[in-house]
Amino acid sequence: MISIENLSYEVGTARILQDVTVTLPKGGMTALIGPNGAGKSTLLSHVARLLPIQTGKISVDDLEVGNCDSSALARRLAILPQQVHFATRLTVRDMVAFGRYPHSQGRLRSEDHNKVAEALEAFGLTPLQNRFLDTLSGGQRHKAHVAMTYAQDTDYLLLDEPLNNLDISAARALMALLRDLADNSGKTIVIVVHDINFAAQYADHLVVMKQGQIACEGKPVDLVTKALLTDVFDTDAHVALIEGKPFVMP
Amino acid sequence: MRTKAIWISAALLLVCAVLFMTLETRGSWEFVLWFRGRKLVALLLVGAAISTSTLLFQTIARNNLLTPSIMGFDALYTLILTLSVFFLGSVGFNQLPPEVVFLVTVVVLIAAALALFGTLLGQHRADLMRMVLTGIIFGVLFRSLTAFGVRMIDPNEFVTIQVKSYARFNYIDVNLLWMSLVLSVAAMAWCWHLRRRLDVLALGFDIATSLGEAVSKRQTQILILIALLVAVSTALVGPVAFLGLLVVSLARLVAPNERHATLIPLAALIAGIVLVGGQTLLERVFDLATPLSVVVDFVGGFVFLVLLLRKART
Ligand SMILES: Nc1ncnc2c1ncn2[C@@H]1O[C@H](COP(=O)(O)OP(=O)(O)OP(=O)(O)O)[C@@H](O)[C@H]1O
Numbered sequence: 001m002i003s004i005e006n007l008s009y010e011v012g013t014a015r016i017l018q019d020v021t022v023t024l025p026k027g028g029m030t031a032l033i034g035p036n037g038a039g040k041s042t043l044l045s046h047v048a049r050l051l052p053i054q055t056g057k058i059s060v061d062d063l064e065v066g067n068c069d070s071s072a073l074a075r076r077l078a079i080l081p082q083q084v085h086f087a088t089r090l091t092v093r094d095m096v097a098f099g100r101y102p103h104s105q106g107r108l109r110s111e112d113h114n115k116v117a118e119a120l121e122a123f124g125l126t127p128l129q130n131r132f133l134d135t136l137s138g139g140q141r142h143k144a145h146v147a148m149t150y151a152q153d154t155d156y157l158l159l160d161e162p163l164n165n166l167d168i169s170a171a172r173a174l175m176a177l178l179r180d181l182a183d184n185s186g187k188t189i190v191i192v193v194h195d196i197n198f199a200a201q202y203a204d205h206l207v208v209m210k211q212g213q214i215a216c217e218g219k220p221v222d223l224v225t226k227a228l229l230t231d232v233f234d235t236d237a238h239v240a241l242i243e244g245k246p247f248v249m250p
Numbered sequence: 251m252r253t254k255a256i257w258i259s260a261a262l263l264l265v266c267a268v269l270f271m272t273l274e275t276r277g278s279w280e281f282v283l284w285f286r287g288r289k290l291v292a293l294l295l296v297g298a299a300i301s302t303s304t305l306l307f308q309t310i311a312r313n314n315l316l317t318p319s320i321m322g323f324d325a326l327y328t329l330i331l332t333l334s335v336f337f338l339g340s341v342g343f344n345q346l347p348p349e350v351v352f353l354v355t356v357v358v359l360i361a362a363a364l365a366l367f368g369t370l371l372g373q374h375r376a377d378l379m380r381m382v383l384t385g386i387i388f389g390v391l392f393r394s395l396t397a398f399g400v401r402m403i404d405p406n407e408f409v410t411i412q413v414k415s416y417a418r419f420n421y422i423d424v425n426l427l428w429m430s431l432v433l434s435v436a437a438m439a440w441c442w443h444l445r446r447r448l449d450v451l452a453l454g455f456d457i458a459t460s461l462g463e464a465v466s467k468r469q470t471q472i473l474i475l476i477a478l479l480v481a482v483s484t485a486l487v488g489p490v491a492f493l494g495l496l497v498v499s500l501a502r503l504v505a506p507n508e509r510h511a512t513l514i515p516l517a518a519l520i521a522g523i524v525l526v527g528g529q530t531l532l533e534r535v536f537d538l539a540t541p542l543s544v545v546v547d548f549v550g551g552f553v554f555l556v557l558l559l560r561k562a563r564t
């Protein structure tokens with residue numbers, strides 16, 4: 001369980017997060033949605049200790065973010081940030097192998113090699129494993145990065161817009177994989193997605209953010225309505241029900 | 251594969267070292283071995299210190315263009331020396347044991363480097379151009395302050411500083427050799443110990459943090475190591491502007507991967523080849539027409555320009 005209490009974050013005079021209190025349940029998949037600039041990435045960055053906590057408190061099970069050992073947290077929780085830049089020349093395999101660093105401190109054991117191979121296979125990267133990242137397409141590079149997060153093999157996985165750059169088949173395969181991790185490996189998945197249909201289709205729980213605050217949370221079928229789209233997203237879209245799941249007409 | 255580049259450069263370095271020790275020897279062997287041996291040790295030490303500090307700096311700044319000397323580290327070292335001559339007078343300064351001067355300068359340099367560059371690196375999203383500009387401004391500032399200090403100093407005292415503010419490979423301050431040797435071997439052993447962490451730090455703040463590295467703490471440690479290594483090389487041969495950039499870029503070019511376990515030894519070996527080989531050529535073959543530092547800075551400066559232009563194009 002990730003519990004966030006009274007988290008506020010300011011840059012200069014801008015209040016980016018305002019007294020956010022929310023609990024992300026353990027197990028299953030939680031989707032974080034909200035308009036651009038709502039503070040979703042900022043919230044995830046705080047949970048993953050990429051931003052210093054100004055006021056408030058975050059804990060992941062028994063670990064208090066900011067006060068616990070950073071490498072203990074790295075074995076518990078992994079994050080895929082929204083944007084990453086690479087300065088070094090790395091092969092896909094080296095990159096994915098870095099996911100094992102919290103467990104092996106850089107000295108890969110056979111179980112680490114197995115996990116790396118498994119991650120490469122899961123994302124269809126095995127044929128590309130010896131290619132340098134800067135020779136890949138945007139989507140392939142993105143997959144390598146998701147594979148690294150996957151190889152970290154933590155109880156909690158935070159993914160900030162993992163569907164970026166992915167084609168429809170890769171996007172569906174990734175969501176199915178995450179669903180499988182949640183259902184069969186007991187992992188907790190927290191994902192930021194812009195496509196509400198993906199969120200409604202795959203997630204168990206939705207958390208909606210607006211202007212640095214939690215607007216509402218609940219089951220997709222209760223939450224995704226015409227009213228939500230007007231109030232939170234300020235757009236007038238039609239919502240249909242298809243096979244019992246809400247579907248926003250584009 | 252990884253060892254191939256290292257073995258080849260080690261062999262080349264060995265050839266250079268043998269030539270350096272044996273070409274045109276006159277007089278007693280014992281004297282030559284002692285005299286040139288010390289110089290050889292100093293050159294190898296300087297090469298390793300410069301290449302390692304450059305590599306470390308590029309890793310924590312996440313940029314293959316910046317080096318401690320471009321960021322004004324060695325200018326800061328000369329400035330500290332100038333100020334001490336200014337305040338103590340050259341008589342007072344020269345009366346101090348060189349080891350004491352060296353150690354005090356090292357401590358001051360570390361403190362100043364942490365204060366100046368620590369904050370710069372702390373803003374882990376700082377962009378390249380700001381880093382370069384800040385570095386250049388720092389460098390110019392330290393050099394002008396040094397020049398100003400020098401003007402305020404009596405011409406006789408000026409000599410004391412002049413010797414220390416230009417790169418010189420033929421005249422090496424061997425007084426400090428043993429102390430430098432101990433300090434830099436310790437510093438480099440520490441770097442070697444950190445090599446896997448350095449690989450992770452090179453991935454940037456976000457990824458390194460999410461993999462469990464305490465990035466800011468580690469950057470501070472590494473900054474201390476850099477200051478120490480810069481102090482050692484500057485104390486021995488004076489400031490060398492572009493050697494670090496030259497040898498680290500060469501190492502990246504020939505290395506099969508960018509792991510620090512490969513780059514640290516490879517860059518140190520290449521630096522050794524450039525310094526020992528270059529010194530042999532200039533001193534024994536061309537009879538010291540041009541100082542090595544001029545050649546190194548010329549070639550290194552050229553490499554800097556090429557890299558900068560290439561970066562600007564992409
Ligand atoms: N360093 C910063 N300085 C000033 N404002 C910032 C900074 N970082 C983020 N913000 C602001 O904070 C707000 C929230 O940003 P955040 O990246 O969390 O949004 P988001 O919900 O992830 O949006 P998106 O869907 O576009 O990714 C935005 O208005 C953004 O402009």
Ligand SMILES: [Mg+2]
Pocket residue numbers: 040041042082160
């Ligand atoms: Mg975002």
